[in-house]
Amino acid sequence: MQDVTAPGPHLVRWVNARAVLEVLRRASGVLSVSELMDHTRLTRATVIAVCEDLVQRGWAEEPDVPRGPGPQKGRPARRFAFRADAGAVLGIDLGVAKATVLVADLRGETLAQATSGMPAEAEAQRIDTIAATALRALEACGRSPRDVLAVGAGMAAPVDREGRVVGGQAFWGQFDFGLAEALDERFGWRVLLENDANLAALAEQWRGAARGVEDVAVMLAGERVGAGVLESGRLLRGHGGGFGELAFLSMVDGVGAPAGIAQLAREWGAEAATEGGLGGMPPEEVSAEAVFAAATDGDEAARAVLDRIALVMARVVAILSTVFNPELVVIGGAVADAASRLLPRIRAQLPALTATPARVEVSPLGGRAVTLGAVRRALDDVAARSLEIDLP
Template structure:
């Protein structure tokens, strides 16, 4: 026989049942909780009292009016306290660091964005920017750092299950993730999760985007470099070292040749073609300062039938179709979602990709869609990852106790 179930274990199961139900509804009566969980009335109310003491739940005022007092004891009403704590989602990109503070149902409380400059290319400055972005977002939300229940950070590097980048042959990856999880935890005692930015984009699409109604999809971050988050049968794939979705293999794909992303490809190709015009009329893009030219302007010009822009977009579409075809061969997704800042303007490109794609895939019919989550897709996924962590470990967290802890002393990061 196995070990007998202890009273403590039974209590934990009861607490989880009640907390999960309260978390997902606006408010609930004790009677409704009894029906939903199958627990006794005494157990339900005892558990709710414990959750109130811990800071997870609040008891609402009775709806009973003065004229109803003859009808017996009023029903006790409970609600999950979505402001019992906060989570922070960070997109620690190569050129910007953005952070969102959110409540425990994922509603955004405040957002901030910091540029990454040439002087920020050190591990110390990288950590300082991530910390600063998180603290500014918390300040904007009117929230103390003590109320943070989890922080999730997305980085443009492969990340293993412990939040570390194990690959040793890429200095850029090492810079993007200088063991952020350990350093933020040591500094603030925050539960810190670090993940690949494309993985978090896939989490965001599965939560609030085009991945909600399919079991298998690939989310492709397509800015300066390609990176992919892969969801198969509802589960995010990682690999032994977090390398699933890394795109270095594109160096060996005929007609592609590198992991350079759509935004960079379109911008750089347009600039090159404009230089070849050498002042001769031929494109509306000649009116744009080459230093400020970006993919969005090229897509807009292509939609207006500018011949140079159309040529650039056709070339990028042929390349992207081959990239998507490799996903079809390796992962067999139902849907590929192009995400990141480029998604808002890339529909002219994707229309050509859809026309081209069936040449390469069998069976045909993979959907290729632009994300509707915009440039915030990674922070949305980071918030979701942090929320999932808090919910999984809720029985080990007492928000009311955290709020009574002393603040971490002020710290001035190097170079700030």
């Protein structure tokens, strides 16, 4: 039998402060006390008390009357605003060959960005590179490392709910190079490690194709295929962070290995080239972009390759539709624009492949999905801890 937490007399204040802060956070600008009252169902007295609390703690500010234009009636309203600049968060995309760091304010607006190539060698050096990149980005927007309230970081490996890279297999071990501990030690940063497809899902829900959708599967389909799944708006991770892995596709059907769009385009494009298609391009030089370009120019062989890819993707989308029964499947990753050309064909195939076809969209976020999702993850963490955080 487990204990149930119990509240002190401050619980009510805590709840109300949270509610007010949440309303302020979501509002784009200043809100008058009366507006706050409408949104929270609290009394004026309470709202004012809470707001003054929040100002005290640094979460809100009361801008000095830059009042709206035109004539106004009545006593001027006190107005409060969320201090989006009270701190900052970092979103990091830990790619295989490079790392990208995004700095955002507490409303999620991007302040700066920095990218570095990643040496594949020593771990210590990788960490140094990432730290340096983060510092560069912070400097670019005039923020101090002490402003950072949370850091989201995404990598192409399963990560469990505690942020551990769970390499049962030794293969994943290389991904766990102690980044979280290192950044905590150096800067005192709270680092939230996450699978990249999961972050992409958060990003789509936040600012992408899945706004307002509660049940969605996001498929990163660039080089490898991986999926992030939201159910009832919640991210699913599974016991070891492997929720949404599609590796089983490799032992299934004609799908082959869980290869992404880019990889398939290269592979099958090269095949087509050896057989004389693609304008006789040398097979070794075939790139994904080249195949798509050729298809646009009307090359028959290239179009055939696209058809094959579309069928594969349709099958993957069908499986996602069936197993997770989402309202929407988003195709994302670095190849989003290519994917949008496959979209009509995928949609056409889908009803034949599943009894519960989801809506299918292509991500409007392109390659930014993972960093944005990392920012979102960090912001969620900050929001959840707001009233426990001592602002710098």
